[in-house]
Amino acid sequence: MSEPRVSLPAGLSLPLAEHLVDRALAQRHPAWIVTDRAGRITEAGGELAFYGLDDLQPGADIRSVSFAESVFAAHTEPLVLPAVRLANGRSADLLLAAEPEALATLLLDADPEVYGARPYQQLAHELRLQLERVAATGAQVPEQVLGAMDAVVYGHGDDGNLTLLSTPLPWLLDLAGRHDGEPPALSPAALSPFLEHFVAEAAELWAAGQPARLRSGPWTETLPDGSECPLEATAVVGAAGARALVVQRLAENFRERSAFLQKARSTVLEYEGLRREIQKKELLLDCLVHDLKGPLSVIVGNLSLLRSPTLDPDRAQGLLATSLVHARKQLDMIRLVLDVFSAEIEAMEEFQVDPATAPDARACVEALVSDHGPSFEQRGVRLQLDAPDDSRRLPVVGDAARLERVLTNLLENALRHAPRGSTVSVGLRDGGEEVLVHVEDQGPGVDPEVVEDLFEKFGRGRRSGGMAGLGLYFCRTTVERWGGRIGYERAHGGGARFWCRLVAAQPVNPTAPRS
Amino acid sequence: MSVRKKICMLGGFAVGKTSLVRRFVSSIFSDTYQTTVGVHIEKKDVQLGEREVTLMLWDLHGEDELQSVRSSYLRGSSGLLFVADGTRAATLDVVLALRQRARDTIGDVPAILLVNKCDLPECELDDERLQALQDEGWTVLRTSAKTGEHVEQAFVELTARMVAD
Ligand SMILES: Nc1nc2c(ncn2[C@@H]2O[C@H](COP(=O)(O)OP(=O)(O)O)[C@@H](O)[C@H]2O)c(=O)[nH]1
Numbered sequence: 001m002s003e004p005r006v007s008l009p010a011g012l013s014l015p016l017a018e019h020l021v022d023r024a025l026a027q028r029h030p031a032w033i034v035t036d037r038a039g040r041i042t043e044a045g046g047e048l049a050f051y052g053l054d055d056l057q058p059g060a061d062i063r064s065v066s067f068a069e070s071v072f073a074a075h076t077e078p079l080v081l082p083a084v085r086l087a088n089g090r091s092a093d094l095l096l097a098a099e100p101e102a103l104a105t106l107l108l109d110a111d112p113e114v115y116g117a118r119p120y121q122q123l124a125h126e127l128r129l130q131l132e133r134v135a136a137t138g139a140q141v142p143e144q145v146l147g148a149m150d151a152v153v154y155g156h157g158d159d160g161n162l163t164l165l166s167t168p169l170p171w172l173l174d175l176a177g178r179h180d181g182e183p184p185a186l187s188p189a190a191l192s193p194f195l196e197h198f199v200a201e202a203a204e205l206w207a208a209g210q211p212a213r214l215r216s217g218p219w220t221e222t223l224p225d226g227s228e229c230p231l232e233a234t235a236v237v238g239a240a241g242a243r244a245l246v247v248q249r250l251a252e253n254f255r256e257r258s259a260f261l262q263k264a265r266s267t268v269l270e271y272e273g274l275r276r277e278i279q280k281k282e283l284l285l286d287c288l289v290h291d292l293k294g295p296l297s298v299i300v301g302n303l304s305l306l307r308s309p310t311l312d313p314d315r316a317q318g319l320l321a322t323s324l325v326h327a328r329k330q331l332d333m334i335r336l337v338l339d340v341f342s343a344e345i346e347a348m349e350e351f352q353v354d355p356a357t358a359p360d361a362r363a364c365v366e367a368l369v370s371d372h373g374p375s376f377e378q379r380g381v382r383l384q385l386d387a388p389d390d391s392r393r394l395p396v397v398g399d400a401a402r403l404e405r406v407l408t409n410l411l412e413n414a415l416r417h418a419p420r421g422s423t424v425s426v427g428l429r430d431g432g433e434e435v436l437v438h439v440e441d442q443g444p445g446v447d448p449e450v451v452e453d454l455f456e457k458f459g460r461g462r463r464s465g466g467m468a469g470l471g472l473y474f475c476r477t478t479v480e481r482w483g484g485r486i487g488y489e490r491a492h493g494g495g496a497r498f499w500c501r502l503v504a505a506q507p508v509n510p511t512a513p514r515s
Numbered sequence: 516m517s518v519r520k521k522i523c524m525l526g527g528f529a530v531g532k533t534s535l536v537r538r539f540v541s542s543i544f545s546d547t548y549q550t551t552v553g554v555h556i557e558k559k560d561v562q563l564g565e566r567e568v569t570l571m572l573w574d575l576h577g578e579d580e581l582q583s584v585r586s587s588y589l590r591g592s593s594g595l596l597f598v599a600d601g602t603r604a605a606t607l608d609v610v611l612a613l614r615q616r617a618r619d620t621i622g623d624v625p626a627i628l629l630v631n632k633c634d635l636p637e638c639e640l641d642d643e644r645l646q647a648l649q650d651e652g653w654t655v656l657r658t659s660a661k662t663g664e665h666v667e668q669a670f671v672e673l674t675a676r677m678v679a680d
C-alpha cells in the first residue's frame with residue numbers, strides 16, 4: 001500500500017501541523033472537505049470515493065451530505081468526532097478545524113482493521129491536544145490583534161485575487177450588505193468603489209513584489225444604518241514577499257485629526273471673514289469722515305458770518321440755531337462712530353512719523369514680494385522685486401499694517417490683470433524726501449476711459465459692490481492721509497503702472513510746525 | 516443599460532463641494548460646516564435621453580496647506596467639477612492649481628467650474644473675472660447649494676459632455 005501523503009489544500013493554512021497529519025494518516029484513507037462560513041464547499045479532495053463522497057462538487061452546500069447536517073452546526077472549534085457512520089456503510093473519524101474564513105473537515109477511516117492495534121482513544125486525544133494548541137497560538141492570536149485594531153486582512157494570491165484571511169468584522173459584513181440566503185460578497189471591489197480604485201492602484205506594488213507599503217488615505221463609507229464608517233486601506237508586500245491588503249476602521253486618531261482640521265479650517269474662515277469685515281468698516285469710516293465734514297462746513301460758515309458787526313440779532317439767532325442743529329448732528333454721528341468703531345478709529349489716527357518707529361518701506365515691500373510670490377506663481381505670473389541693492393531702512397510716514405494693505409491691494413490688482421507667463425515688478429526708490437514704490441504689470445493696461453475715476457469710490461467702469469472697485473479708493477485715502485500721493489500711468493510696455501509716493505520719515509524738528 | 520462614470524469634486528476647503536453633492540444626490544442642505552476628511556463617494560443615476568448613467572461622485576476633501584488632494588484619486592475620472600467660493604476670491608487660485616494638477620495626471624477631461632454660494636450678497640468674483648475665465652475656455656456656472664440654483668444643471672451638463680466624448 002502506498003503511503004498517502006496529505007499536502008494541505010492550497011490557499012488554506014489549516015492549523016494542523018503537517019507532520020501530525022502524516023503521522024495520524026499513515027495507514028488511513030484521508031479525504032477533506034473545506035467550506036466557507038456559509039457552508040458552501042470551496043474544496044474537496046483526497047480519497048473521497050472511499051467514503052462514497054466522490055460526487056461532491058465545489059459550490060454545493062455541505063449540509064446536503066448526510067453526516068454533515070448535525071456536524072456543521074457544532075463546527076466552531078477544533079474537534080474530533082470518532083467513528084461517524086457514513087451513507088456507504090463505512091465509518092470515519094471526523095477532524096474538524098475552524099479557520100477564520102473556512103471550515104475544514106478531515107475524514108479518516110475508522111475501520112478497526114486498518115489501524116487495529118493502535119488504541120483509538122489515545123490517538124483521538126493526541127490529535128485534540130495538538131489541534132487545541134495550534135488553535136490557541138497559531139491562529140487565534142493574530143486574529144485577536146486584528147480584531148482589536150478593527151482591521152481585516154486580505155491575502156493577495158498569485159492569480160491576483162484577494163482572499164479574506166481574517167474573520168470578517170461586523171462593519172465589513174454591514175458594508176457588504178445582507179442578501180437573503182446569499183453569502184455576502186466580501187471582495188474589496190464588491191465592497192466599495194473606493195477600495196476597487198485603490199486595489200487597482202496597488203496592483204503595481206503587488207506585482208513588483210518588493211517590500212513596500214501603500215496607504216489609501218482615509219475614506220468614509222455610509223453603512224446601511226446611516227452611520228459613517230471611516231476607513232483606511234494599506235497595501236503591503238512583506239519582507240518574505242507576502243502580499244496583503246489591510247483594511248482598517250479608523251477610530252480615535254481619525255476623530256482627532258478631523259477635529260483638528262475642522263478647528264483649523266473654521267479658524268481660517270473666521271479670520272477671512274473678520275478681515276473682510278474690517279476692510280468694509282474701514283471704507284465705511286472713510287465715508288463717515290466725509291459725512292462729518294458736511295455739518296462742520298455749515299458751522300464754520302455760520303461762525304464766519306456771526307463775526308460780522310452789522311449782523312441783526314434775528315439773523316444771528318437763526319445762524320446760531322442752524323449751527324447748533326448741525327453741531328448736534330455731528331455729535332450724534334461721532335457718538336455712533338465711537339460706539340461702533342472706536343478701536344479702529346484709534347488705529348486709523350495713529351501713524352508713525354518718527355523714523356525710529358515709522359514703517360520701513362523696504363522691509364514691507366520685500367516681505368510682500370516673498371509672501372505673494374507663491375500665489376503669483378500658481379497663476380503662472382512672475383513677481384519680481386526691483387530695489388536698490390543695499391539694506392538701509394527706508395522709514396516712511398504711515399502705519400506698517402496699513403501700508404502693507406495698500407501695497408497688497410496694488411499687487412492683487414496687478415495679478416488680476418497679469419497674463420499667464422508675464423512678470424509683475426515691484427519697484428522701490430529712495431527719493432530723499434520721499435520714497436517711491438511702484439507696481440507694474442504687463443497686462444492690457446487701464447482703459448483710458450476709466451483712468452480718471454480710477455481712485456474714486458465705485459469709479460466708473462468697475463462693478464459696484466466688489467471690493468476691487470473700492471480697493472484703489474482705500475489706497476488713495478490712506479496714502480493721502482499720510483501726506484503721500486498715489487497715481488496711475490501707462491507702463492512703457494503698455495501694461496499698468498501704479499505708483500505711490502510716501503513721505504520719508506525725518507527726525508522730528510521740535511520747532512517746525514507739524515502739517 | 517447603465518454606464519458607470521466617475522466625477523471628482525475639486526476645490527479649496529469650505530467652498531461647498533460636499534454641499535453641492537448632497538443637494539444633487541439627496542436634495543438637502545445644511546448651514547453647519549463639517550469638514551470632509553478623506554474621500555466620500557456618492558452614487559446617483561442620471562437619465563440622459565435614452566441613456567442611463569450611474570455617476571460615482573467622488574467628494575474629495577478640500578485642498579489647503581493642511582491636506583492636499585492625492586493625484587491618484589483623479590484616475591479614472593470621466594469629468595471634473597471644480598468648485599470656487601464666489602465670496603472668497605482666493606479659492607479660484609486653488610481651482611487653477613488643481614486644474615493644472617488634474618491635467619498633469621489624467622489629461623484633459625470635460626470639466627465645469629462652479630462659482631458657488633451665489634445666494635450670498637458678498638461677491639469677490641465679479642462677472643468680469645468670470646468672463647475672462649470663459650474667454651480662456653472654461654465653462655462657468657454660478658451655483659448655490661443652498662437654493663439649488665444651477666446645481667442639477669451643472670451635473671447633468673457635465674454628464675452629457677462626458678457621454679458625448
Ligand atoms: N450660503 C451658502 N452657503 C454654502 C453654500 N454651499 C456651501 N455652503 C456652506 O459653506 C460651508 C462649507 O460647505 P461644504 O460643502 O462643507 O464645503 P466643502 O469643504 O467644499 O465640502 C458650509 O457651512 C455650508 O453650509 C451655498 O451655496 N450657499
Ligand SMILES: [Mg+2]
Pocket residue numbers: 532533534549550551574575576577
Ligand atoms: Mg467637504
